[in-house]
Amino acid sequence: MIKILHNKAPNRIRMIVPMIRYKQTFAExxxxxxxxxxxxxxxxxxxxxxxxxxxxxxxxxALNSELEIIELVKLTVQKLNDGKIEITQKHKNPKVGxxxxxxxxxxxxxxxxxxxxxxxxxxAFIIA
Numbered sequence: 001m002i003k004i005l006h007n008k009a010p011n012r013i014r015m016i017v018p019m020i021r022y023k024q025t026f027a028e029x030x031x032x033x034x035x036x037x038x039x040x041x042x043x044x045x046x047x048x049x050x051x052x053x054x055x056x057x058x059x060x061x062a063l064n065s066e067l068e069i070i071e072l073v074k075l076t077v078q079k080l081n082d083g084k085i086e087i088t089q090k091h092k093n094p095k096v097g098x099x100x101x102x103x104x105x106x107x108x109x110x111x112x113x114x115x116x117x118x119x120x121x122x123x124a125f126i127i128a
Contacts, residue, residue: 002074005054013069014056019077021053033076033085040072
């Protein structure tokens with residue numbers, strides 16, 4: 001179920017899209033589909049957030065109304081859900097797409113700590 005999170009700022013709307021939460025591939029497909037849609041000429045910026053499951057859309061009100069934007073997002077999400085939009089290899093990110101954001105951060109932190117420990121040992125041998 002897609003809901004409006006906020007639309008107080010003019011020409012901006014943030015929507016909750018549960019389908020993209022922790023799913024980078026679907027988020028990227030949604031973004032690209034909205035930006036390339038011929039009926040959505042007013043959308044000039046779409047920024048999905050996979051951690052919160054939201055998408056921020058900036059649009060030009062002369063080309064699309066807020067209600068049209070909402071319907072376009074719902075229609076695009078329905079197409080993704082039905083498999084009518086093809087997921088190609090370029091949309092997939094095997095390293096990050098399958099991992100939760102917290103797991104990605106933890107892995108990077110551990111790699112950084114291990115690198116610093118090894119560098120410290122090497123430096124200690126050089127000085128000694």
